[in-house]
Amino acid sequence: MDGTTIARQCSLCEAHCGILVTVEDSRVTRIEGNPDDVLSKGYICPKATAMGGLHHDPDRLRTPVRRVGDTFEPIGWDEAFREIGQRLRAVRAAHGPSAIGMYMGNPAAHSSSVMYGALLRAALLTRNFFTASSIDQFPQEFVAWRMFGSNVLMPVTDIDRTDRLVVLGANPAVSNGSITTMPGAKQRIREVRKRGGAVVVIDPRRTETARLADEHVAVRPGGDVYLLLGMLHVLLTEGLCDERGVRAQCSGLDELRALVITTTPQRMAPLAGVDAETIARLARDHAAAPSAVLYARIGVCQQVTGTLTHWLVNTINAVTGNLDRAGGQMFASPVVDAARYAKYLPMGHGAWTDRSGEHKSFRTELPVAVLAEDILTPGPGQIRAMITYAGNPVLSTPQAGRLDDALASLDFYVAVDMYVTETTRHADIILPPISSLEREELNLLFPIFSVRNNARYDARVFEPPADGLEDWQILARLITELVPLPARRFTGRALTGVFEQFSPLRLTAAAVAAGPYGVLRRGRKGLTLGKIREAAGGIDLGPLQPRLPELIGTPDHKVHLVPTDFLDAIRAVIDEPTAAPTPGYDLQLIGRRHLRSNNSWLHNIPSMVKGRDRCTVLMHPDDAATRGLIDGDRAAVGSVTGSIVVPVEISDDIRPGVVAIPHGWGHAEPGVGWTVAAAQPGVNVNLLHDPALTDPLSGASAVNNTWVRVSPAPIETPDATSRSEAVTAPR
Numbered sequence: 001m002d003g004t005t006i007a008r009q010c011s012l013c014e015a016h017c018g019i020l021v022t023v024e025d026s027r028v029t030r031i032e033g034n035p036d037d038v039l040s041k042g043y044i045c046p047k048a049t050a051m052g053g054l055h056h057d058p059d060r061l062r063t064p065v066r067r068v069g070d071t072f073e074p075i076g077w078d079e080a081f082r083e084i085g086q087r088l089r090a091v092r093a094a095h096g097p098s099a100i101g102m103y104m105g106n107p108a109a110h111s112s113s114v115m116y117g118a119l120l121r122a123a124l125l126t127r128n129f130f131t132a133s134s135i136d137q138f139p140q141e142f143v144a145w146r147m148f149g150s151n152v153l154m155p156v157t158d159i160d161r162t163d164r165l166v167v168l169g170a171n172p173a174v175s176n177g178s179i180t181t182m183p184g185a186k187q188r189i190r191e192v193r194k195r196g197g198a199v200v201v202i203d204p205r206r207t208e209t210a211r212l213a214d215e216h217v218a219v220r221p222g223g224d225v226y227l228l229l230g231m232l233h234v235l236l237t238e239g240l241c242d243e244r245g246v247r248a249q250c251s252g253l254d255e256l257r258a259l260v261i262t263t264t265p266q267r268m269a270p271l272a273g274v275d276a277e278t279i280a281r282l283a284r285d286h287a288a289a290p291s292a293v294l295y296a297r298i299g300v301c302q303q304v305t306g307t308l309t310h311w312l313v314n315t316i317n318a319v320t321g322n323l324d325r326a327g328g329q330m331f332a333s334p335v336v337d338a339a340r341y342a343k344y345l346p347m348g349h350g351a352w353t354d355r356s357g358e359h360k361s362f363r364t365e366l367p368v369a370v371l372a373e374d375i376l377t378p379g380p381g382q383i384r385a386m387i388t389y390a391g392n393p394v395l396s397t398p399q400a401g402r403l404d405d406a407l408a409s410l411d412f413y414v415a416v417d418m419y420v421t422e423t424t425r426h427a428d429i430i431l432p433p434i435s436s437l438e439r440e441e442l443n444l445l446f447p448i449f450s451v452r453n454n455a456r457y458d459a460r461v462f463e464p465p466a467d468g469l470e471d472w473q474i475l476a477r478l479i480t481e482l483v484p485l486p487a488r489r490f491t492g493r494a495l496t497g498v499f500e501q502f503s504p505l506r507l508t509a510a511a512v513a514a515g516p517y518g519v520l521r522r523g524r525k526g527l528t529l530g531k532i533r534e535a536a537g538g539i540d541l542g543p544l545q546p547r548l549p550e551l552i553g554t555p556d557h558k559v560h561l562v563p564t565d566f567l568d569a570i571r572a573v574i575d576e577p578t579a580a581p582t583p584g585y586d587l588q589l590i591g592r593r594h595l596r597s598n599n600s601w602l603h604n605i606p607s608m609v610k611g612r613d614r615c616t617v618l619m620h621p622d623d624a625a626t627r628g629l630i631d632g633d634r635a636a637v638g639s640v641t642g643s644i645v646v647p648v649e650i651s652d653d654i655r656p657g658v659v660a661i662p663h664g665w666g667h668a669e670p671g672v673g674w675t676v677a678a679a680q681p682g683v684n685v686n687l688l689h690d691p692a693l694t695d696p697l698s699g700a701s702a703v704n705n706t707w708v709r710v711s712p713a714p715i716e717t718p719d720a721t722s723r724s725e726a727v728t729a730p731r
């Protein structure tokens with residue numbers, strides 16, 4: 001394929017921007033935006049070039065490796081699978097199915113192999129299944145399930161048609177949108193204002209998105225739930241809601257009104273950290289705009305009030321008539337209509353709990369915050385073997401620094417990953433998939449959350465090596481090793497043969513053909529996978545369309561404005577406000593993302609880490625001054641779970657009393673195979689976040705609001721190798 005340019009997508013984040021990859025002499029020589037891409041229209045961010053960097057990275061594993069002492073040595077696939085099978089079956093035979101735990105990380109969702117991740121999860125029959133969702137969108141899924149009857153029905157922000165965009169706890173100018181797939185978010189935000197609309201950003205930091213807005217409201221971290229209750233009070237007591245329209249679409253308006261009778265803006269203001277006039281004005285302007293949409297994401301998911309906040313967001317959109325209408329919150333109509341099918345799946349909230357009995361399962365999994373505990377605590381149900389797939393939970397989840405020890409203590413651990421990371425360095429065997437540029441597929445997930453209906457194909461840039469396996473093939477082989485078979489060598493081979501007939505690509509082709517736009521429904525004019533493949537920039541399927549009540553999964557086909565369990569929970573939050581600091585700690589720690597970083601795994605690509613250290617603590621000048629800190633100083637940041645040392649970055653973009661540190665750093669651990677990242681390792685902010693702080697409804701980790709204290713760090717010792725470092729952990 002030398003000297004050619006191939007159209008596909010960048011699969012690093014949800015935007016999945018269309019890219020043109022030029023290859024000469026088997027090397028990627030250029031990656032640029034594809035102007036013909038129906039969704040991204042030529043936009044790419046600086047991370048797109050990392051797709052080439054990852055492919056050519058000498059540190060990327062290309063063959064399975066097995067631990068020998070503190071290092072890894074290559075082994076063959078068959079030998080690896082044989083050993084994995086023996087070890088996992090032995091653990092299961094001795095201790096039962098839940099003794100094998102599994103963690104599935106974020107990149108799994110970016111490839112169609114995720115279907116096999118779900119199959120492996122099913123084959124394990126374990127209670128100890130975890131994913132990155134419980135530190136990400138769990139609250140939004142929980143709300144979608146309780147309000148709309150299906151966890152997949154997380155509404156999409158119709159940014160391209162709205163007259164008023166209010167962003168709450170999201171920074172799409174950097175993240176390019178999440179659960180609202182909006183490549184080129186900056187331009188889309190500018191367009192709102194160009195067509196006469198307004199943009200407001202509610203965020204403790206004046207973010208890159210806030211800079212594009214008409215107004216920035218610096219809410220107190222965790223204050224959103226009160227701000228929204230204040231807004232609802234104004235909307236429902238000042239007659240600003242279209243009662244007839246809302247009653248036709250929703251149930252529970254009277255209960256909602258009764259709830260917010262006492263949540264006046266005056267009463268909510270100190271809890272929100274936003275003055276009462278602003279709260280009232282935000283409500284009135286939302287109601288007055290021809291169309292308006294509140295768009296909220298992880299800044300308000302990763303809170304103990306995550307579910308309640310996202311519930312109030314959807315509720316405000318609904319009572320102002322902005323649910324299921326152009327310019328408001330809508331539902332997409334993708335080529336494979338997963339939302340329609342998902343509503344028939346049992347959500348099984350609380351089907352089982354973790355071993356402490358405190359955390360309920362949701363969507364067949366347990367909150368990741370209990371992972372280290374479940375490995376380290378002896379007794380029935382203890383995890384003794386682990387499978388991780390496309391995840392780096394040592395850096396990405398709060399475990400009070402205990403996950404390293406936990407993973408090291410396992411009887412057996414197999415990782416499906418192409419790097420030796422802070423997590424996989426503990427594995428007995430690592431199984432690397434081929435690179436993304438060697439895959440071809442149709443992503444079925446993100447079109448469900450896209451701002452326009454579309455179908456876009458990912459073409460292969462490089463032929464995979466003869467002995468390379470895709471993730472789904474690796475996962476299928478793991479399933480084969482796990483299912484009880486009468487004659488393993490013989491029937492195992494037969495089973496692998498069966499899986500090969502059901503590749504994700506084939507399953508996708510069948511689903512597209514049978515889907516709402518497919519040939520089986522629409523005849524000759526309908527879509528096939530082949531037709532989508534031929535369109536180098538994808539196929540545009542038009543703007544989002546109203547889909548209620550037909551799509552909804554609630555028994556009465558109405559939107560439930562006030563699910564009963566939410567009512568009890570919100571009353572507790574109103575009666576006992578969550579604003580009080582942890583004694584001894586005086587600053588609230590939130591997160592932040594950078595345009596050249598993607599969670600934990602792009603720091604080994606030189607072009608992504610060039611320039612100054614980005615793993616810094618961002619503080620307001622007043623907070624720095626009272627602590628005698630100046631820009632570039634090293635500061636110790638401590639919480640109830642740990643302490644880290646990071647350089648100080650001073651900026652009045654951040655609300656006084658709040659500090660921000662990015663996650664995904666901390667690459668200085670011995671044995672990590674990221675040689676470039678190790679030179680500028682940063683430090684793991686999740687050492688500061690308390691695993692005990694979770695959203696009691698969904699189980700999601702609250703990593704966007706932790707009480708910390710900051711002080712000058714001890715003088716740096718000459719042999720210190722990293723500019724940021726973890727110090728001590730214990731409470």
Ligand SMILES: Nc1nc2c(c(=O)[nH]1)N[C@H]1C(S)=C(S)[C@@H](COP(=O)(O)OP(=O)(O)OC[C@H]3O[C@@H](n4cnc5c(=O)[nH]c(N)nc54)[C@H](O)[C@@H]3O)O[C@H]1N2
Nearest residue numbers: 105106107136390391392393396416591599600601663703
């Ligand atoms: N404090 C704090 N913590 C956070 C967040 C935060 O805002 N603050 N954000 C959270 C969020 S939203 C998320 S999504 C999580 C992410 O959490 P994780 O998914 O656990 O972590 P990642 O950093 O995405 O690590 C991905 C791993 O997958 C590997 N990988 C990449 N592509 C592939 C592939 O195609 N196949 C396989 N098999 N492996 C692959 C990479 O090498 C890397 O090791 O982090 C969460 N953690």
Ligand SMILES: Nc1nc2c(c(=O)[nH]1)N[C@H]1C(S)=C(S)[C@@H](COP(=O)(O)OP(=O)(O)OC[C@H]3O[C@@H](n4cnc5c(=O)[nH]c(N)nc54)[C@H](O)[C@@H]3O)O[C@H]1N2
Nearest residue numbers: 169170171175178221222297298299593594595597598599
């Ligand atoms: N460049 C880049 N893009 C990414 C990623 C990345 O790591 N880097 N990760 C991808 C992933 S996995 C995800 S899930 C998405 C996430 O996409 P976003 O949700 O847009 O992620 P963040 O940039 O972390 O934005 C969260 C915002 O919430 C604010 N915040 C924190 N606490 C509070 C609070 O209490 N109230 C309010 N109102 N705001 C608060 C923070 O200041 C921050 O601006 O991004 C995706 N895109």
Ligand code: SF4
Nearest residue numbers: 010013016017045048
């Ligand atoms: S926004 Fe950047 S990282 Fe995300 S898909 Fe587009 S080019 Fe890739």
Ligand SMILES: [Mo]
Nearest residue numbers: 106132136137
């Ligand atoms: Mo995420």
